[in-house]
Amino acid sequence: MQRSRVYLDSGGAAPLSDRVADALRAGFADGWADPARLGSESRRARALLDGSRDAVADALGARPELVHFTASPHAAFNRAIAGIHAARRGRHRILVSAIERDALLNAAAFVAPHAVDTVDGDREGHVSIEHLTAALRSNDVALAAVQHANQELGTVQRLEDVARATQAAGVPLLVDATSSIGHIDPPTYWDALVAHPADWGGPAGIGVLALEPHTRWLPAWPEGDDWAPGGISVPLALASAVALQERNEHRQREGARLSALVDRIRARAAELTGVDVLGDPDERVPHIVTFSCLYVDGEVLLSELDRRGFAVGSGSACVSGTLEPSRVLAAVGALTHGNVRVALHPGVTEQDVDRFLAELPDALAAVRSRIGAPHIAS
Amino acid sequence: MNDQPEAAPTVVDARGTACPMPIIMLAKAAAGLSPGSDVTVLATDVAARYDVPAWARMTGHEFVGESETDGGALALTVRLRS
Numbered sequence: 001m002q003r004s005r006v007y008l009d010s011g012g013a014a015p016l017s018d019r020v021a022d023a024l025r026a027g028f029a030d031g032w033a034d035p036a037r038l039g040s041e042s043r044r045a046r047a048l049l050d051g052s053r054d055a056v057a058d059a060l061g062a063r064p065e066l067v068h069f070t071a072s073p074h075a076a077f078n079r080a081i082a083g084i085h086a087a088r089r090g091r092h093r094i095l096v097s098a099i100e101r102d103a104l105l106n107a108a109a110f111v112a113p114h115a116v117d118t119v120d121g122d123r124e125g126h127v128s129i130e131h132l133t134a135a136l137r138s139n140d141v142a143l144a145a146v147q148h149a150n151q152e153l154g155t156v157q158r159l160e161d162v163a164r165a166t167q168a169a170g171v172p173l174l175v176d177a178t179s180s181i182g183h184i185d186p187p188t189y190w191d192a193l194v195a196h197p198a199d200w201g202g203p204a205g206i207g208v209l210a211l212e213p214h215t216r217w218l219p220a221w222p223e224g225d226d227w228a229p230g231g232i233s234v235p236l237a238l239a240s241a242v243a244l245q246e247r248n249e250h251r252q253r254e255g256a257r258l259s260a261l262v263d264r265i266r267a268r269a270a271e272l273t274g275v276d277v278l279g280d281p282d283e284r285v286p287h288i289v290t291f292s293c294l295y296v297d298g299e300v301l302l303s304e305l306d307r308r309g310f311a312v313g314s315g316s317a318c319v320s321g322t323l324e325p326s327r328v329l330a331a332v333g334a335l336t337h338g339n340v341r342v343a344l345h346p347g348v349t350e351q352d353v354d355r356f357l358a359e360l361p362d363a364l365a366a367v368r369s370r371i372g373a374p375h376i377a378s
Numbered sequence: 379m380n381d382q383p384e385a386a387p388t389v390v391d392a393r394g395t396a397c398p399m400p401i402i403m404l405a406k407a408a409a410g411l412s413p414g415s416d417v418t419v420l421a422t423d424v425a426a427r428y429d430v431p432a433w434a435r436m437t438g439h440e441f442v443g444e445s446e447t448d449g450g451a452l453a454l455t456v457r458l459r460s
Contacts, residue, residue, distance in 0.1 A: 335436070373402055
């Protein structure tokens, strides 16, 4: 019998539930018109868009008028960093934690060339508050960016401490919440926040940017106060809002269930020889775990697991095709090859995880033997 | 290999190979060396800079340090646990 596929790679790309797929269809049926025009069809689209934004704002604890849908999280990072930086005249440098996303780091490096300073952290990925505080003493810091949860390690930052430091220095804090919203309570402390609907079971092709009322920015682009030039797809916005609502309705129960499954994966992976389980075991999002395996080409291990019916992710340099190894893994002193990232979604069952854990040792042994890895005692 | 004199500096030339080969070559060489001896990996793959210390940590050996060769390769030294 053909066994069903198990999708364990939902970071930033979770499958759509039936309810979200229905919302998407409803959005195309009722919200196809241009929300910026004046006719009844457009007003209906506008109402759907506004309602979607209100719902997302409510879930984020943000002001609806300061929540903007964008074309992607990348677009949101680009605009937030450029706009806030432009309003901080006379201050130039950008502080980032060592494990921020490439999209954010690229945006920072573009806006402040050769003026991006990295704040290091510990082996579990927590940014050093001491080093952050020291770096904030410079009076040339325009902006600081510290993520809420890491997309590979799952580690959740202590944002109260981070925000205390940035507030004391009067420096705006950008929080990348693209791996946390829909999984844990939204962060309480931020001046600008970026979220990613596809990560919480919404459709791909849309991002969210939220600003606090006191956050100053200037348009560093030609479109003035239009944060999403060219407009936003109403169906995508509607489905994003419905997906977030659905996630939040079940979050307590689902979070506990997925967290227990991640605990099980962490425990089993740690028993395997030459396997290092990464991230904070406790202060983490419920659904993410990464482990790295010695003597393995990450791409080959992913293919082997895929052949056996399991889709997982990887932070390996060998996989991403870049010459530089994963910044996140290097920053926490982890092996940068042979990584497996598991990101669970509500459709994953206990049986799925048990099947995965039953296959993993054999898949690992097969790949190690093929590459001619040294025999390692088990 | 087992009777290799301890005084001889052991060098694993992994230049030109990509991850995870430098680590595999290092582990194979280490298996034939006596405890307490040093082994140096030469690598051009930048990931080795992170992977060799991580390997040492995961396998209970001690990472001694890194330097650069005249040819611009990384030279990463590990002391095997005694």
